[in-house]
Amino acid sequence: MIDRTRHPSPATRPHPAVRAMSERRARRAVDVAVIGGGIIGLGIAWAVAQSGRTVVVIDPDPAGGATYAAAGMLAAVSELHYQEEELLELMLASSALYPAFIESLQTASDPTGYQRTRTINVGAEAADRQALADLRGVQLANGLGVEPLTVREARELEPLLSPRISGAFLVEQDHQVDPRQLSARIQLALAALAKDGQLAVIRVRARGLLHDVSTDAASRVTGVALVDGSTLRATEVVVANGLGAAGLRGLPEQLNLPIRPVYGDVIRLRVPEHLRPLLTCTVRGLVHGLPVYLVPRTDGTLVIGATQREDGSSAVSVGGVHQLLRDAQVLVPAISELELIELTARARPGTPDNAPLLGRVGCSQADGDIPGLIIATGFFRHGVLLTPVAAQYCLQLIEGNDDDRWRSFRPDRFSASRALASASPHGGHS
């Protein structure tokens, strides 16, 4: 379905008053419009802005979705799952880009919460430790550094870990960032680069894509129609609005974006003064087979996450909160003495193969890619980690280049009408 209603064709000739209105509403034009102001959309906009192009982010509530809940672990190594080696490559590439990405944004007075702290993966029961040991085999086979620790060694690093844990593994290279600070910082940086008082972020919801109606359905995308009736002309449009992407008007009809909401509950705690620092590393645990993570911030708060629910409820789940508090206390009993300051539930955009939908899309087997359209959604649990690589890759595409390493993440890989050059990134899953 292509939304042409907001983009008058040259053939029509409206009443002068209507035309004036139309011109006013369409007066904005930028090089790149990014639909979606989560961390992915903001990161892409920042890369675009740094290249000297004009860019606008369109989002009624920037950084208010999954970004708002996210703990901000940059855990390429710890997040490795079996048969997701291509995703690992993307995660490691992004991890390597993080220092420069932060360097481009952070100043002494503008923090992002980026910390090169380490990560300890803890098994509560013997079976949990064995699962982590098995994962280590895969991690080592992929050349990743994971060091086994005895319970004593783990407690030397983190004295408040329970003496009853079963074992632990240290990952030096898994760090963290504060997604709320980072996204706020990017918005400020974008505003500073915006010219002539132009908005860097338009706080309106996008309704759909504008097309050049002089051609057929494979026509070039030329901008964005907003729900307030206004339009924004753009040379390139990046669709980065997470779960909202599939509902956007004007996407190619045959394009299947199989994103589904995977809800997560996240808890924020405050550590009383007498217990600080509670932890210095990120602690990722497996407790009776269930994952839980504890991410300490320098401001004395602690983030505990996250459930993965597909129950359709966007509310904070009692069962979820209970499980997280219970399992976090199994790993670090002193958690019971903390103050509970925030409960958050948000949906992550999940995909069938747990990999993002990232790149340009074709319209049919015969046609090439649709000009002016890039998609960047489906980052699931990895949006914060994958922001630098998504930003770099989208800028490459805008500059007319591609990167063969990431072609397997093409957003049209689940679309029947397109025979993909490359298979789905994780054969057997899709």
Added chain:
Amino acid sequence: MIDRTRHPSPATRPHPAVRAMSERRARRAVDVAVIGGGIIGLGIAWAVAQSGRTVVVIDPDPAGGATYAAAGMLAAVSELHYQEEELLELMLASSALYPAFIESLQTASDPTGYQRTRTINVGAEAADRQALADLRGVQLANGLGVEPLTVREARELEPLLSPRISGAFLVEQDHQVDPRQLSARIQLALAALAKDGQLAVIRVRARGLLHDVSTDAASRVTGVALVDGSTLRATEVVVANGLGAAGLRGLPEQLNLPIRPVYGDVIRLRVPEHLRPLLTCTVRGLVHGLPVYLVPRTDGTLVIGATQREDGSSAVSVGGVHQLLRDAQVLVPAISELELIELTARARPGTPDNAPLLGRVGCSQADGDIPGLIIATGFFRHGVLLTPVAAQYCLQLIEGNDDDRWRSFRPDRFSASRALASASPHGGHS
């Protein structure tokens, strides 16, 4: 310490401009000033207003303290504790006054959330059931109706009770009210009775009591000094500001009000449509010796409470929330499917014998009671239940009467300088 600063004595004669300011600030005068707009203060004010007297409640945040957290159980029978039989008499008297109290307030369009639902006391383990059975012995000895239920009978009343509970006891006469609705309703009713646009509630903190400085320390209380520098003249002042009572200036120096904060965490949940009604009775459980209660509201929410912490922390406790969610799920497993909508922590004003500090106070052994002063604090976990009897008794005292039944709750029973006619209400505890 008596605060005389805000009440110029007749001997002083300030500059005319100062006097004008002073008169403006002291222009208000009422029959009764109630310090504290929690449910107790509001209830007393309502009784006073109905008697035809003018009354003002002084509170910067009416109904924002323990009242805001309270679940509103009217559970005189279930709340009975060993050696607290005098408190039981007060609770039963208040329980009996509740229907008329509600009748005076509630209309079809002005609900109070009063419901004559029943209460089921549930024991999770055999030891919990035995503790409840032992309590029933005391309840029966006091003439109270408590009916033992088999697990099957309990689950016929409440089908979502776990089949793994150990036993249950039904109390027909323990009902509930919604303290937030009730306190909002009283404030509206007070405003409707207030004359000539006078405020029913002054949203300022009280600093202390005004005294008639022409006499000695046993002098009559004549009003209230507020922190904004204004004063309020009153024939009678009722001190009903909970934990704030002890810090009020102008109380007799030898009066010891031993109130301490007992913090409680309370959780509010929303029941999804497909699980309604989750419960129709109030469920009070004992789980491994720890109490937890589940109070269903007609709006589809559920209140779970409450911890008792003396750790000095006014923040929501992780350990407390975890315990409540865990134990509530032991009683009603479907709780895990509910939505968590609110966490609240508030301090209750506890006393050494768990009984309120209620009545007039003497100044020394020789003197009689201080005219113009009534104290009503220390209601601990029973403020909502005890509101009607506290209101009725305070009005009696204002009218010059006393009630021998409640003299043992005199607020000066812990004050060394006063030899009380009656002992502490629960001999051996104080």
